[in-house]
Amino acid sequence: MTKTSVAHRALAGTTFAALVAASFSVPALAAAPVAAPTTAEATEALDLAMKAIAIRSVRGEGNRAADVAALFRDRLVAGGWAPSDVVITPMHDTAMLVATWVGTDPKLKPLVLSGHMDVVEAKRADWQRDPFGPVVEDGVLYGRGATDMKFDGSMLLSSLVDLRRHGYRPRRTIVLAFSGDEETVMATSAVLADKLKGAEAVINADGGGGTFADGTDKPLYWMWDGAEKSYADYKLEVTNPGGHSSEPRPDNAIVQLAEAVIKVGKYQFPPEQNAITKAWFTRAAAFEADPAKAAAMRAFAANPADAKALAVLRAEPSMVGKTGTTCVPTMLSGGHALNALPQRADANVNCRIFPGHSRAEIAAQLEKVIGSPVVKVSDVTEGSIDSPASPMRADVVGALEKAIHAAWGSAVTVIPSQASGASDSMFYRSIGVPAYNASPVFTRSDESFSHGLNERVRTVNVKPALTYYFNLIPDLTR
Numbered sequence: 001m002t003k004t005s006v007a008h009r010a011l012a013g014t015t016f017a018a019l020v021a022a023s024f025s026v027p028a029l030a031a032a033p034v035a036a037p038t039t040a041e042a043t044e045a046l047d048l049a050m051k052a053i054a055i056r057s058v059r060g061e062g063n064r065a066a067d068v069a070a071l072f073r074d075r076l077v078a079g080g081w082a083p084s085d086v087v088i089t090p091m092h093d094t095a096m097l098v099a100t101w102v103g104t105d106p107k108l109k110p111l112v113l114s115g116h117m118d119v120v121e122a123k124r125a126d127w128q129r130d131p132f133g134p135v136v137e138d139g140v141l142y143g144r145g146a147t148d149m150k151f152d153g154s155m156l157l158s159s160l161v162d163l164r165r166h167g168y169r170p171r172r173t174i175v176l177a178f179s180g181d182e183e184t185v186m187a188t189s190a191v192l193a194d195k196l197k198g199a200e201a202v203i204n205a206d207g208g209g210g211t212f213a214d215g216t217d218k219p220l221y222w223m224w225d226g227a228e229k230s231y232a233d234y235k236l237e238v239t240n241p242g243g244h245s246s247e248p249r250p251d252n253a254i255v256q257l258a259e260a261v262i263k264v265g266k267y268q269f270p271p272e273q274n275a276i277t278k279a280w281f282t283r284a285a286a287f288e289a290d291p292a293k294a295a296a297m298r299a300f301a302a303n304p305a306d307a308k309a310l311a312v313l314r315a316e317p318s319m320v321g322k323t324g325t326t327c328v329p330t331m332l333s334g335g336h337a338l339n340a341l342p343q344r345a346d347a348n349v350n351c352r353i354f355p356g357h358s359r360a361e362i363a364a365q366l367e368k369v370i371g372s373p374v375v376k377v378s379d380v381t382e383g384s385i386d387s388p389a390s391p392m393r394a395d396v397v398g399a400l401e402k403a404i405h406a407a408w409g410s411a412v413t414v415i416p417s418q419a420s421g422a423s424d425s426m427f428y429r430s431i432g433v434p435a436y437n438a439s440p441v442f443t444r445s446d447e448s449f450s451h452g453l454n455e456r457v458r459t460v461n462v463k464p465a466l467t468y469y470f471n472l473i474p475d476l477t478r
């Protein structure tokens with residue numbers, strides 16, 4: 001997962017009103033945290049993150065994801081988990097970890113705390129430092145997984161250990177579920193969600209997150225993701241009998257395909273909005289430096305049919321995806337010889353589907369837009385699944401806001417968000433378990449290197465991250 005951000009302008013925070021009935025124990029929201037993190041706990045948590053980063057858990061030969069799982073298991077067992085409550089399951093070249101902290105009330109559905117242990121490939125020659133040799137320099141931890149997401153996973157896991165040490169006993173069972181191939185094929189992700197389908201909700205430490213004011217450690221705003229668009233690829237294909245190019249026929253596969261591609265390229269799906277994107281436009285507008293764009297964001301939030309506002313937002317690459325489904329041609333091929341009529345031409349159309357629509361529905365719409373029976377549209381998507389937006393549950397939203405304000409101060413604006421990429425949460429949402437991607441980690445907007453070179457995280461995040469979980473986890477499980 002990568003973090004999203006908006007261009008900023010400072011402003012004070014606000015709080016959401018209760019929206020729907022709650023299943024988590026709302027009176028608990030007024031409760032004090034179990035403890036405040038100590039310096040020793042912060043040191044231990046950072047040490048765990050560095051040990052995890054040092055283990056190369058990249059898909060393919062030499063994948064050491066199982067060793068990350070073993071590191072985490074050992075930390076949990078040393079912290080009081082029964083060895084039988086921490087299960088590592090190998091799968092393909094990776095592994096998944098499920099650690100259970102049994103609550104005192106078996107009637108309550110478990111809370112799942114989600115993350116992943118694998119990282120994107122990183123080559124030593126491309127990096128300024130060894131990507132698997134974590135190092136802290138001037139308050140910055142460098143290494144593959146510093147932002148996505150071994151630092152996050154280590155803060156989450158450490159806070160559980162600390163809560164247990166401080167004598168916390170959850171009423172609701174807590175399940176820590178770490179996948180091992182989130183960055184690639186997501187096979188363990190799908191298995192975990194299916195296994196945990198009876199959960200009350202999922203808090204995913206992967207995704208969401210906060211933004212510091214440029215060049216400072218001053219928190220500006222923080223986002224949690226409650227929805228993500230689904231990914232789809234469609235193949236457009238035209239086949240013809242072909243023939244000699246000196247004898248052209250009216251039906252030419254390349255021309256027919258080109259006409260279809262142009263229609264798809266010009267087509268815009270209808271504007272859409274859900275509770276989460278409406279809240280995003282409303283709140284993120286305060287951080288938009290360009291007044292015309294900020295006005296368009298507010299106008300669209302008030303009325304998604306506002307054509308003028310829509311035109312402004314759809315001209316902005318960072319915002320167009322939040323206004324509805326998008327489809328764009330990404331690859332093209334055709335023909336087999338310079339002097340032959342093409343027998344075949346095809347194109348790939350990549351779509352990011354707004355939650356609430358199936359891939360089949362979008363394929364049917366593309367066929368309608370193309371309007372030509374000779375263009376065959378087929379769904380060639382791999383590794384994605386349709387998932388609805390999670391509800392803005394007052395209990396979860398309230399607990400998230402309280403926790404982030406306890407960690408970073410009450411001036412931080414909280415912005416609900418819909419992600420464009422895929423995370424483990426889509427598997428939970430697809431089977432009806434609400435999932436919230438809500439990393440407490442803040443990043444400067446010029447230091448977001450998730451999946452890229454020289455990935456890093458500011459160590460000023462350690463104590464606030466622990467504080468966040470010390471508030472959030474008890475509020476959702478006591």
Ligand SMILES: [Zn+2]
Binds near residue numbers: 001002148149182
């Ligand atoms: Zn991730």
